[in-house]
Amino acid sequence: MILLLICWLWLVWGGYDRKFIETLGPIALNYFFATSAYFFFSSEHCFVFKMKKRIKTLCLPFVVWNTLYILLYILQNGIPNLSTVVLGYTLEPFDGPLWYIFVLYIFFGLSYHIDCIRNSNSKGLLFWVLLISICASLFHQFYISGSVSFVYDYWFERTIRMIPAFLFGAYCGKNAKTKKILKLPYIAIMIVAIVSWGLAIYLEDCFVTVLLLYICTVCVWFGFPNINFKLAPILCHSTFLIYVLHEGIVIVLLAFMNNIGLSNAIINRTYFIGCLLIFLFIVLGTAILINKIIEQCPVKVSEMLTGGRSGATHNKRSFVKNIKNR
Template identity: 30%
Template sequence: MDEKKTLNHLQSEVIELLRFPLMVLVVFVHMLPFEQKPLNLNLDGENIYNTITELISHYLGRLPVPCFFLFSGYFFFFKISKLNTEIYFSQLKKRIKTLLIPYISWNIIYILLVYLKNIVFYMLDKNFDEIYMGIKNLSLYNIFWGLPINYPLWYVRDLIVMTIAAPLFYYLFKYTKFYGLLIILAIYLSTIEFNIPGLGTTAIFYFGLGAFMGLYKKNMLSIVISYRKISMLLAVIALGFVGYYNASEYEEYWVRIFLIFGIVVLLFGGYKCLTHEKLKKVFILLAPTVFFIYGSHMIYILGWLKGALLKSPLSISNLGMLIGYFIIPFICICIILIIYRFMEKYCPKVLSFITGNRQIHI
């Protein structure tokens, strides 16, 4: 096997290995509200809790989505030397099964489970919950697209739009080469948003970056290995500025700079993990469960566990809350994996349908 083929094989392994850890990080993101808390330079218990949780959920937790856009753009274009109508519609047809059907399915599953829970509440003479009341007041557009109702699926919504827009990326890079990449980078770093569902600048830049490297057959791992040291340094510096400008108008600029270099560091970390055979085997084995975890974790499971934490003895101290913060995501994932295993055994066709045929036996 020549060096190029070896690097491409290692790159595929790194991406597959990282999928599950990135999904774990997504669950940590949803441990906190979207609102950020200001950080202070002191050793107060509450500030220590806020610093650690903000770092993980609001800063490091921003890494998974750009990575998934990057990988998607790369693999969409990697085997394409020339995009024509036949190839384009062939790719779209594949994405109907892997993106559109799971996207619609998980939004419907969310609604059905909310209604089922509230029917039980009604029978027990209890009040309807806020989610049920919210759904009743939403339009179909907001339920399935504007929000969407199963909120983490906004990533899939944006990815569907990027896939449809693939010819625009193709011609942008065909005629402008590297300058086209600089254009979408400038838009991304400006933090300007179009406020149109499906057209987030994070999706445009990282899917576009993946598309550029896929079209020109660049090996991401080769670039990562070459620039790992300077990227580590710049990621730490940028993260320092993120902390300094925490909860201010300048924070988002530094977060986006951090993410660019942070992704390089993350990919290099995945590359180094390949040498740990047991860890590699576990992460790759769990990789096909990622979409199921992604689609299901915000349907009551994580919310109930967070509610249980607030009612437990752990909630009386910042240390207890920090312990709960680290434990709950893994309890949540374990519960989901049990459900996944049950469905795999008793209704594999349904599982295949709602995950875009991504699952394997675990």
């Protein structure tokens, strides 16, 4: 999470190695949607139970944090019209911290139909993964070239690109033998991932790039070793807050720097690295502080702000058990 934060800051402020960093976002999102689908479809619980569970762990934080960011947008730009406020929960007029949860819930809602396809012919689901991957890549090419333009086209383009990853995760959810899909040594799979990533950087943004990033995601899925990072509890419980807070803190700090005339400081590489480290520690410190406050609050506060992820031990709620019950 911290690594992604650093890459995000580097991309926004420095403009250094932009093409290299721009590919991290799509890979991370593909992996997130695949993982979410995997947990959803591998669970033995009924559909209603799984959806109710995600109202608490996903929907509540989504509504709360996007509402806070809409209020931040209003403070910066004035009171918008009603449609702008409503769209603030998707991708317009800005990327909220949890915009993808709305898309993810749409996919969860279609899970019954996905299950029907998978149960009738599991390999047929892989065919849909391939077909929609090509269609999503083509639409991306049309979108960036300006060949297609309609209301909410940006949101539609981002959404359709997530479908193949979600379907892939759904396929893996109840197929224990998916590891046999790629009958290659781990090192060979990771080489393919690196080559795909490198080609995506070299070719920049186009139809082939989207396909290469899909390939990279699948290779990372099968080839990345199972590494358990033993983070300190104080940091482990704050990772969700680090993610949802970093964008708002960056917006506020950049506005502050503009007001006091320090916006040009980030152009200088040395000053930029210094600002980067300061912002990083501010984000970490703020997340840890808020997590400590949440630990002293009722359980409902933790559920609203983090879906029960933060302050679980102090609130007598085990988020690990919640994960297992998915």
